[in-house]
Amino acid sequence: MKLEKIDIGNTKGNSLTLAVKQIWDEFQQAQNKFCSVNYDIMDIEKREFDDDFFEFRQSIKELDRRVSAVLTQAFDDCDTIIGKFKLLESFEGLLSRPIILDELERKQIVLIELYKNDLKKVNQILNEGRELINTSDENSPITKNMSPIAGALNWTNGLRGRITEPMEKLLTYNQSM
Secondary structure, three states: OHHHHOOOOOOOHHHHHHHHHHHHHHHHHHHHHHHOOOOOOOOOOOOHHHHHHHHHHHHHHHHHHHHHHHHHHHHHHOOOHHHHHHHHHHOOOOOOOHHHHHHHHHHHHHHHHHHHHHHHHHHHHHHHHHHHHHOOOOOOOOOOOOOHHHHHHHHHHHHHHHHHHHHHHHHHHHHHO
16 A cells, blocks of 8 residues: 555656556556455365465565665665655555565665765764854854854754764664664
8 A cells, every 4th residue: 555655756756656656556456366366265175276376476576576676766866864764764564575675785785874974974064063153253053043052052953863863764774674
């Protein structure tokens, strides 16, 4: 059901969203075909069920591979770590499927590297901002309508939020992978 509502953004978003909708339609067709068999599935003498179930499982595995390919393309198309996490959240529930999980394990290094770069950037911003706060420069990160202490706390709180949200998501996805 999640596939039906997924909307992917970024530059390739429209084509990837259409691919997801096509995968959803093909899943519905496979499910309807499997559910509309003409025999009693509880009759253990009939072997048609085994063949039909095998065919259904094969089509689901192929659809999983295609979802994994779409997810990988969308992941690579995202520029920011937050964008990548939002993408993963939109596919939540499907991420534990073995084929998709294998692909995501390869992308985990990318997430960690992006987070490392973001930490370095926040550290740089903090060091530069600290110098600007001490000099009453107009480029100071503290807004003019706040006292110096309240402004500094607000500014550092924003920087802390920039690093804690991705860390929490990394920990969450790390536990599920």
